[in-house]
Amino acid sequence: MSAITAEEKTFELDGLTVRARWWQGDTEPMLAVHGWLDNAASFDALGRCGLTLLALDMPGNALSDDRPPQATYNIWDDLPVLLAVADMMGWEQFNLLGHSRGAMMSMLLAASCPARVKRLICLDGLVPGSVKIEESPKQLGDFLRDAQVLAAKPSKVYPTLDELIALRQRTTGMNEPAARVLAERGAAKVDGGWIWRADQRLKGASAFKLSQAHIEAFLRALVQPVMLIAAEKGYAQYPGLDALTDLIPQFRRENLPGGHHFHMEESAVPIAGLIREFLATQEGAL
Numbered sequence: 001m002s003a004i005t006a007e008e009k010t011f012e013l014d015g016l017t018v019r020a021r022w023w024q025g026d027t028e029p030m031l032a033v034h035g036w037l038d039n040a041a042s043f044d045a046l047g048r049c050g051l052t053l054l055a056l057d058m059p060g061n062a063l064s065d066d067r068p069p070q071a072t073y074n075i076w077d078d079l080p081v082l083l084a085v086a087d088m089m090g091w092e093q094f095n096l097l098g099h100s101r102g103a104m105m106s107m108l109l110a111a112s113c114p115a116r117v118k119r120l121i122c123l124d125g126l127v128p129g130s131v132k133i134e135e136s137p138k139q140l141g142d143f144l145r146d147a148q149v150l151a152a153k154p155s156k157v158y159p160t161l162d163e164l165i166a167l168r169q170r171t172t173g174m175n176e177p178a179a180r181v182l183a184e185r186g187a188a189k190v191d192g193g194w195i196w197r198a199d200q201r202l203k204g205a206s207a208f209k210l211s212q213a214h215i216e217a218f219l220r221a222l223v224q225p226v227m228l229i230a231a232e233k234g235y236a237q238y239p240g241l242d243a244l245t246d247l248i249p250q251f252r253r254e255n256l257p258g259g260h261h262f263h264m265e266e267s268a269v270p271i272a273g274l275i276r277e278f279l280a281t282q283e284g285a286l
Contacts, residue, residue: 004048006055013084019063020085021055023047028095028118028279031086033078034058035100035125035260037198041185042099045264049272053097056085060199062186067199069151074206075101075128079109083116093118095279099263100125103228111221120226121275123263124235127219127244131209139209146204155195161187164194178264219247227252227278229271234260252278 006021021040025047032055034042039062040055047053057064058078067073082105086094095118098106103125110117131139158164164187168179188197210218226248230236236255245251254274258267 004050006044006047009054011085011088013081016059016067016081017065018059018081018085019057021047023051023053023055025050025052027052027276029054029089029091030095030097030121030275030279031082031089031091032056033082033096033098033102033106034061035102037061037186037196037202038099038102038182039063039186041181042261042264043097044181045268046097046272046275049269051272051275054085054089056081057185058102060202062197067201072147072207073199073202073204074208075105076108078105079112082106082109083113086116092116095119095121097121097123097275098125099123100260101128104128107222108218110224110226111218114221114223117224119224119279120222121278122226122228123271124229124231124260126228126235126238126241127215128210130212130215133211136208139205140207142205143207147201150200150204153200155190155198155200157190157193157195159193161194164196168196172261173259174261175265178261181264215244216247219244220249222248223250225250225252225278225281227254227274229254229256229263229274231256231258231260231262231267233258234262 006023009020009022011018030053032043032053040057043053043055060066060073093116096106096110103122106120107126110120165179165183169176186197187194232255256267256270258265263271
């Protein structure tokens with residue numbers, strides 16, 4: 001990988017400060033959306049491969065502000081943030097790159113605003129888990145319970161940064177260097193040790209989840225070229241994935257070795273190569 005470095009950027013969005021890393025490589029730019037409890041550093045390895053991407057710390061994560069007390073972290077709540085950042089960058093149309101939960105968010109945005117999203121690239125994620133309609137009351141109840149409990153829950157303090165990193169390794173399956181990269185941005189020093197800098201409310205249940213029919217409707221609405229790069233030990237094993245992706249009009253899928261954070265590990269270089277190739281294709285040529 002090259003010695004490319006990122007520029008830190010700050011966006012002020014109606015009282016909410018959102019931080020980002022801006023990697024200026026030699027490709028078309030992408031707006032990069034990280035996964036659950038990750039941060040902008042999730043895309044460092046791809047940025048060092050020469051991709052041009054604006055990697056955000058989504059609200060509630062790392063260096064960005066938490067949402068106000070009465071706000072929520074449902075999967076669609078950050079879609080206006082993505083559009084606002086694109087507007088501030090002067091991007092009438094833009095490419096979206098999402099990992100895991102960020103890929104799910106990016107899919108919803110691409111389907112909902114096809115005139116804004118030029119291409120969609122998903123890393124080890126595509127659709128949120130569905131809920132049967134009859135389970136919706138329980139889902140909302142879980143959200144209300146979690147919102148009350150998590151609002152007052154303090155972050156766990158770890159005596160050393162290494163202990164925090166070791167926990168991230170155990171819970172995510174990523175290797176130590178990848179976990180350390182995320183921790184260098186996402187951990188904060190406090191009295192008595194270190195905490196993971198994330199709003200506790202991010203750990204709560206969603207107020208509402210899409211049904212299978214909702215998900216299928218969104219996939220059919222993806223008119224732009226879509227590429228899913230799946231980890232062989234991760235999303236490639238998602239039940240019913242082929243049936244879901246058959247609904248996408250312009251779709252390409254690649255499987256690569258590794259686990260869920262493969263874009264931060266050994267598969268970063270081949271992933272960057274696939275993305276570079278995909279961005280060079282003409283719309284409708286897949």
